Amino acid sequence: MGSLACIGAFVYIHMACMLVTDGMKTSHAVCPPCTCGRDIRYEGVMVNCTGLRLKSIPVQLPVNATTLLLSNNSLMNLTDHVFQHFPHLRLLDLSNNSIFVIHENAFHGISQLKTLDLAFNHLVLDSKTYHPNMFRDLTELEELRIVDNDNDTSRPLATYPDQSLKLLTSLKVLHLDGLPADFGPGFGRMKDLTNLTLSGKRGYCHLPVLQNSTFTNVPTVQNLRISSCNIYDSDLLTFQPMKHIKSIDMSDNRHFGFTNFTSSTYGLQNSSLEKLNINRINLEYDVCIHLETKHIQHLTNTPLKELHLDGNGIIGVENEAITIMPRHLEILSAQDNKFQFGRYIFHGFALTALKFLDVSGINKMPPMPFFKRSADTRPFPLSSYIPVPPNLEVLIASECYFTGKITPGGLMTNNIKRIIVHDNFLTALNGPIAGLNKVEQYDLSNNILEEIGKEYFSENNSVSNLSLANNILGGALAKDTKGYMFHNLTKARLIDLSLNRIASLPRHIFTGLKSVEVIILKDNYLQSFEVNLPTTLKRLVLSGNKIETLSRDVLSQFDDLPKLQLYLRYNPISCTCHGLAF
Numbered sequence: 001m002g003s004l005a006c007i008g009a010f011v012y013i014h015m016a017c018m019l020v021t022d023g024m025k026t027s028h029a030v031c032p033p034c035t036c037g038r039d040i041r042y043e044g045v046m047v048n049c050t051g052l053r054l055k056s057i058p059v060q061l062p063v064n065a066t067t068l069l070l071s072n073n074s075l076m077n078l079t080d081h082v083f084q085h086f087p088h089l090r091l092l093d094l095s096n097n098s099i100f101v102i103h104e105n106a107f108h109g110i111s112q113l114k115t116l117d118l119a120f121n122h123l124v125l126d127s128k129t130y131h132p133n134m135f136r137d138l139t140e141l142e143e144l145r146i147v148d149n150d151n152d153t154s155r156p157l158a159t160y161p162d163q164s165l166k167l168l169t170s171l172k173v174l175h176l177d178g179l180p181a182d183f184g185p186g187f188g189r190m191k192d193l194t195n196l197t198l199s200g201k202r203g204y205c206h207l208p209v210l211q212n213s214t215f216t217n218v219p220t221v222q223n224l225r226i227s228s229c230n231i232y233d234s235d236l237l238t239f240q241p242m243k244h245i246k247s248i249d250m251s252d253n254r255h256f257g258f259t260n261f262t263s264s265t266y267g268l269q270n271s272s273l274e275k276l277n278i279n280r281i282n283l284e285y286d287v288c289i290h291l292e293t294k295h296i297q298h299l300t301n302t303p304l305k306e307l308h309l310d311g312n313g314i315i316g317v318e319n320e321a322i323t324i325m326p327r328h329l330e331i332l333s334a335q336d337n338k339f340q341f342g343r344y345i346f347h348g349f350a351l352t353a354l355k356f357l358d359v360s361g362i363n364k365m366p367p368m369p370f371f372k373r374s375a376d377t378r379p380f381p382l383s384s385y386i387p388v389p390p391n392l393e394v395l396i397a398s399e400c401y402f403t404g405k406i407t408p409g410g411l412m413t414n415n416i417k418r419i420i421v422h423d424n425f426l427t428a429l430n431g432p433i434a435g436l437n438k439v440e441q442y443d444l445s446n447n448i449l450e451e452i453g454k455e456y457f458s459e460n461n462s463v464s465n466l467s468l469a470n471n472i473l474g475g476a477l478a479k480d481t482k483g484y485m486f487h488n489l490t491k492a493r494l495i496d497l498s499l500n501r502i503a504s505l506p507r508h509i510f511t512g513l514k515s516v517e518v519i520i521l522k523d524n525y526l527q528s529f530e531v532n533l534p535t536t537l538k539r540l541v542l543s544g545n546k547i548e549t550l551s552r553d554v555l556s557q558f559d560d561l562p563k564l565q566l567y568l569r570y571n572p573i574s575c576t577c578h579g580l581a582f
Contacts, residue, residue: 031061042066042090045333049073050093057082067091071117078102084109095145104131106379107138115143119203125177130161135168142192143173147203150177162186162217173197177216178205187217193243196221200228201252205530210234210264216241219488225249227277231256233263237396240267251308258282258295258312265298273302279310289313289338293320300324306331310361313337317344328353336361346387349412354389362400387412388435396420398443403427406456410434422446438462445469445496451476454484461487464515467496474501474524480509487512494518498541505531521545522567533557541567548574549582 025207031047033054037048044066049058054073064217065086071280075097083089086287087248089110100122107113111202123129123146135141152158165171166186171193178198187193196218198205207229215221219241224499228307231253239245261281275498282289291314295455304326312357314337322344330353365430374464392414398421405428414435428451429444449471457463466489477485477497483506486495492513502524510519523544530551538561547568558564 031058034058034061034532036062036065039066043444044088044090045282045557059085061085064088067093068290069093070097071095073097075099076101078106080105081108082106086110087112089113091115097121099123100129100132102129102134105137107135109137111137113138113141116141117145118149119145119175120148124152124232124375125150125158125160125179126155126162128162128356130164132163133167133299134164138168140170141164141168144168144171145175147175147177147197147199149203150179151204156231157181160184160187175199175203177203177208178226180208182211182213183215183217185217188219190218191220193220194222196223197225198229199225199249200230205229208232210238212237212240212267214238219243221245223247226253228252228496229506230281231260233260236263236266238264238267239271243272247275247277248273249277250281251277251310253281254283256281257501258289258291261535262295262298265296268302269298269346270301273299276304277308279308280310280312282312289315291317293318293324295479296321297324300328302326303328305329305537308333309337310335311337315340316342319344319347323350325351330354331356333358338363347577348389349387351389352391354392355415356394357389357392358394360400361399362397362402381390388414388416391415394418394420399422399423401425405430406433408432408455411436414438417441417462419443427451429453429456432458432559436461441465443467444471447471449473452485454487457486457488459488461488461514462491464491464493466492466494468500469496469498471500473497474503477502477509478506481506483508483511486510487502489516490514491561492516494520496520498524500524504528507532510534533561535561537561538563539565539567542571543567543569547571549578552581555582 012456028305032406033052034047034049037046045062045064046067047061047065048069050069054070057070066088068086068089068091071093075094076099078099078101078174080103083092083106087109090112092110092113092115095117098121099118102123114553160183162177162184163186166189169189169191171190173195174193175197178200198207205226205228207226208231210231212235215238221242222244223246227249231250232255239248250261258281261278270446289312291309305328307329310333310374314334316339329351332354335358339359345489373512388411390413393416395416395418402421402424404426405429406426408569410433412435416436416439418441419439422443422445424447426444426447428449428450430453432455437458440462442463446469449468450473452473486509489512493515495513495516495518498520502521503526505526509532510516511532515536516534517536517538520541522541526542526545526547529542530553558566
């Protein structure tokens with residue numbers, strides 16, 4: 001019995017060791033010259049052979065690999081059955097190699113593959129490179145990337161190899177180089193294709209004219225990206241075949257312009273479009289560009305919720321153009337334009353569904369290469385009485401060259417909760433400003449603020465987060481012995497006063513902060529700190545000042561704040577007998 005017990009124990013230990021070893025192989029398998037680890041997404045082994053200058057695929061890699069990363073190597077030729085040792089493969093990354101030949105049966109044996117990345121190789125989009133049966137075994141492939149392969153502009157009659165691609169009937173996401181050709185009938189078999197990208201941002205795309213027949217055979221596409229594709233013109237019914245379209249990105253086609261864009265939207269009338277990106281479709285130095293009613297007339301009856309118009313040099317908008325905007329529009333981005341003050345501003349109330357508005361970068365367009373921007377440029381002042389959309393929640397106007405003081409005024413009834421106007425040249429905030437009682441976050445950092453009037457923040461304000469970093473409020477704060485500046489900020493939880501040239505603070509400066517939890521005073525000139533601290537305070541940041549020691553009174557306050565985190569890094573703390581108590 002003793003011998004049997006010993007044998008049983010030996011067998012048990014041996015099996016346990018085998019199980020542990022197998023587990024280690026799964027999570028930290030040895031597979032030189034590559035590295036292996038656990039593939040959480042596909043519950044298998046991830047093999048990473050990235051950037052090893054490989055000219056061929058190592059044969060000793062784990063057969064249970066589910067992800068194989070072979071990008072940034074020197075592969076040139078994918079021979080028949082080269083991946084048959086990896087039957088469980090789900091993701092294969094072959095990007096950034098020198099592949100110019102793929103044999104007919106190269107992908108044989110990896111029928112469970114979900115994602116294939118062939119970007120940045122030398123695979124010309126033609127029937128010679130893509131054998132009709134090349135993708136025959138990839139019956140479960142859902143995502144394919146072949147961008148930045150075909151940049152041969154000498155083939156004006158080039159067509160997509162749809163006889164090969166038509167076998168990918170499970171494909172959902174397709175990234176291709178953009179050819180001046182229609183998508184052939186083979187694409188019609190991709191019934192699940194929802195995302196199509198032809199962007200030349202990182203690849204090659206040349207679509208000089210969008211024709212009525214261009215997208216006829218891809219009617220299931222919901223998200224289309226044709227940015228940086230050298231688009232010059234468009235037929236009227238270009239997008240009409242795309243009955244399920246939800247998102248279109250046509251940005252960075254500088255020669256397209258608003259007029260040709262208008263033609264392209266004719267086929268989008270009454271479509272399902274929800275998001276449209278037409279950033280930078282006008283020439284960079286065009287002048288007197290207006291957004292006119294005719295430019296958006298075909299979008300009026302669409303369910304458009306998000307519109308991007310960045311970098312188009314717009315100086316004004318027709319009044320009617322605002323009133324006919326899609327009634328469901330919630331997000332409007334118009335950064336880096338040249339908006340001037342005009343009557344169209346007083347029609348903002350017509351955008352009843354708008355929640356997010358970003359007009360950052362007014363007058364920020366790059367100067368002509370042979371001219372310098374005038375130092376006397378002065379946009380309209382922020383103190384103007386401006387109606388706003390009634391349901392607006394976020395207003396961003398950063399880097400707009402706004403100058404001078406905010407003077408007493410008001411806004412129409414609104415729902416604004418966040419105002420972000422950092423990186424301007426505002427010098428003072430004076431109030432009261434009616435209509436800002438719902439604002440919870442202010443970002444006024446990186447201005448040149450020297451003054452904040454005691455009535456700027458109304459008694460019924462909702463401010464919880466206030467960033468005043470990188471201004472010059474040190475002098476005003478030193479004079480505010482009664483704490484008037486922040487007296488009404490009873491709901492504020494965070495105050496950031498970093499980089500404000502603060503040399504001293506009055507004892508009662510924070511008296512009105514009844515709910516504050518974080519006060520940031522880093523990178524100032526404070527040599528001492530004799531301030532009454534709110535009992536709600538949890539974090540006080542005094543880093544980067546000139547503090548040598550703290551008084552007994554302040555230390556006593558800290559004792560009454562047991563949850564307080566105090567930051568004193570980068571201060572010349574004195575280690576002498578004089579500061580022993582500290």
